[in-house]
Amino acid sequence: MEACAGRGDGRTHEPGRSLSIPNLITLARILLVPVMVWAIASDAMQIAFLLFLAAGLSDAIDGFLAKRFGMATELGAYLDPLADKAMIVSIYVALGIAEALPRWLVILVVSRDIMIVSAIILSWLIDKRVKLKPLTVSKLNTVAQIVLALLVLASRGYNFDAEPALTILMALVAILTLLSIVFYVGEWVRHMNATDTGR
Numbered sequence: 001m002e003a004c005a006g007r008g009d010g011r012t013h014e015p016g017r018s019l020s021i022p023n024l025i026t027l028a029r030i031l032l033v034p035v036m037v038w039a040i041a042s043d044a045m046q047i048a049f050l051l052f053l054a055a056g057l058s059d060a061i062d063g064f065l066a067k068r069f070g071m072a073t074e075l076g077a078y079l080d081p082l083a084d085k086a087m088i089v090s091i092y093v094a095l096g097i098a099e100a101l102p103r104w105l106v107i108l109v110v111s112r113d114i115m116i117v118s119a120i121i122l123s124w125l126i127d128k129r130v131k132l133k134p135l136t137v138s139k140l141n142t143v144a145q146i147v148l149a150l151l152v153l154a155s156r157g158y159n160f161d162a163e164p165a166l167t168i169l170m171a172l173v174a175i176l177t178l179l180s181i182v183f184y185v186g187e188w189v190r191h192m193n194a195t196d197t198g199r
Helices: 021-041 045-068 074-097 103-125 136-157 165-198
Strands: none
Touching (some): 045 074, 045 136, 103 165
């Protein structure tokens, strides 16, 4: 999973300077999650949209700083994707409860992450540790999920009709989510079989 593999962009992660500027930005993004959930639950969709947009921009900024100025750390390699997933999963659950997104899509998105995390934990428990690198389909899936959430929040907050774009994006997210599950499960099975063969 992305949260266990880091960004996968070839950065050198330094063990020191754990509380670098990019990591502080990431922590701030995590702290925004409950505020965004509260805004959605309170039907303050404009606020939720602006906060989610700010969180997305902060993700790009901390990534730029880490790469451009050599501020990448081992903590950041784990913390950043964890923050991304916490944000996306929380937003999707909140939008599902608010009936702004179909619950079948929310269940699919959340179940994917639960399955991947469970597979990684299982591999660690039986001493066959695996680090699944972010796949292209997974990166595309994350982008589609973010764009869909932004469009839902914007359409609700500023009262405009976003169809048929919403339907197309929901279908795209569903397809990419299913594809990423297939590819990740395949990678996990190959790793487990290779480990058994090596023994």
